[in-house]
Amino acid sequence: MTEAPPLLQMSGVCKRFPGVIALDGVDLDLRAGEVHILLGENGAGKSTLMKILSGAQPRDEGEILMDGRPVSIDSPKAARALGISIIYQELMLVPQLTAPANVFLGKEPTNPLGLLDLDLMKSKTAGLLEGLGIAIDLEVPVGQLGIAEQQMIEVAKALSENARILVMDEPTSALTASEIEQLFAAIDRLLARGVGIIYISHRMNEVERIGHRVSVLRDGRKIGTYNPKEVAIEELIRLMVGRAVGDHFPRRRTPPGDEVLRVEGLNRRGVLSGISFELRRGEILGVSGLLGAGRTELARALFGADKKDGGTVTVKGRIALVRSPREGIAAGVGLLPEDRKTQGLVLDLSVRENVALTSAKRLSRFGLVDVTAEAALSQRYVDELRIKTPGIEQRAGALSGGNQQKIVLGKWLATGVDVLIMDEPTRGIDVAAKVEIYELMNRLTADGAGILMISSELPEILGMSDRILVMREGRLVSTFSASEASQETLLGAALGQAS
């Protein structure tokens, strides 16, 4: 079969950082109209490769060809001019500006008087979004729109620059099931136009769902490119981590013990209403629901991070007021927040200082910090949780997502919580680290803690929970036992369909 040269061909790409070979002779190609999925653990080299493609970092060796001709990509601007756009996980929009203003940021059309041509911007933006099959309010600041809509605005922005190659970095990590479907529909439309998409994901079920080809990176090398229809997910995972991971969800269920948390009639105006449930020692209670169903709000209210308007929280048989995180902690409740970077960690502080942050009171005398005790404590959790760090004095911000999440977890293990609320505990974490987090959850429950786990990943909820609560519009709508729940029943309950 003779074909036209591929849209994109990267060959022999090398990138060295002091002390590390980030990329070691990587080849990757992309055809027009295909989704090429890039898999790899954090640190495998995916983002470095994409940074090189988008001109954010220079390469040390290797060639990049588009349509068979070598191109020079020495700046993000050059990459965009060639039609290469990248959509990062953290969206790059100005939240205070409207969709048209964002789409045309930096290339605003003007009328002969030199004033902004607002009508043109609006009509073109509307056209681009229509092409994606999406309707968005063009008058409101994009910060007021949902994540999925903002993502579509980024796609529209890329299209406005005549993007031929689109790189998407974990685009579904913050989306609900229905939004994911919408995204996939938009992707199909892009493919039909001949756009090639490089798609980075940690969600294995997406590989088969939308991928035409899948490439696995490990330790800066490409392990291989495969047809997703022909390779099993387990095999891909094994290729990513270089060993068999075994069970994806290694939940070890133990018979639940005494009640450790009881919530009755919890209310928060406009957000939560009449929530009641109980949690036992040794139990993982999963909380499922769509984005905006009030799951995070429930977590924050239980912990004392947000005010509640009514209802009682009973921890270990005693009524706890939990009006502030301090009171929550005093009652024995911990919160692993949704976003470890903005809520879980102080990135500029060291591993030691972060681990000790919840225990500072215990570890100090007359206000003086006992650095030796802190070091011993954090070293203990670095060892126990197998946190990969050059040392406990390393800046927390320099570690990978999985290791950062383990630090946040270490913070709570160090204080000895009875109830741990985990809000999206494995978001943005690679497969191997996910399994480690699950094992730590097993250990916590085996030691008698109760865990309330909020997650948008249905397989995770089903795989790890003993019981599952489903929330919709601030209410608890159903409770399932792990054995009777399935993806369909959970989704049905979350959407409000009678099942």
Add this chain to the structure above:
Amino acid sequence: MKKALQLLTRSRRAGTLVGLFLLGALLSTLSPFFLTPSNLLNVMEQTAINAVIAVGMTFVILSAGIDLSVGSIAALSGVVMAERLHAGWPLGAAILCGLLTGAGCGLMSGLLVTRGRLPPFIATLGMMSVARGAALLFTDGRPISGFDESLRWLSTGRIVGIPVPVLLTIVLYALAIVLLNRTRFGRYVYAIGGNEEATRLSGVAVGFHKTLVYVLSGVTAALGAVLLTARLNSAQPIAGMMYELDAIAAVVIGGTSLQGGLGTLGGTLIGALTMGVLRNGLNLLGISSFLQQIVIGLVIIAAVLMDSLVKSRRR
């Protein structure tokens, strides 16, 4: 070059220190008087007030705040202390009264920031005007002058040849460095400046510690006022104008990030000394005070520019 840059990134303070030494070397070749012991002590004496006020400012900026009111607080607590002295109070009690005045002003700013949820810029801008007005009202706009030896000694006294203000500054920095680096309070200041929400969710009483930061800033402003009043032998309601900007400049030259969470007191001390050396050197060289302002402004810009260049290189 690469090595030098690495060194700079590793220690933001090192760069500032090198700058200070280069400046000193340059000035000592330009003026034979610069390196004389008496002139160097003179520089440190002149630096003392700014260095003292900059201690509190460092804490405030590390917590991701700002305090524009320290100059006015210095004026108010200075005249309060002076009035008490004239009323016949013993020195210690009068100083304590001045320090409490500073603490009270800081407490108000702090509560406005934490309870009232005002941006620190606005809260302390208001306090700046209120404290200045209070100082003028309290004194009817007139200075309070003439004190006995015990207060004057704080400015003119020497212990083993070292001027008392210099000694006080050293002691204050030693205490403050322990407070910042070895106590829970200090840890929380860094944590709050680095990520306030994560700190709150770790069960830290963020509001309380933030308020305390402004109280501390008020106290060090009042301490600065003690030194200033002793030196001038007079407390003036219009004293301390623009001191807030000098203090902020010292902190920033010292490498502390205005975004909070990163920085050191050692850096601030070097920053204050850099400004002192610069002023002194320019005076020795007979450069007009108008030109001096331009030079100092450029140095502040250059210091921060260097910092941000190093940071962008690191990216």
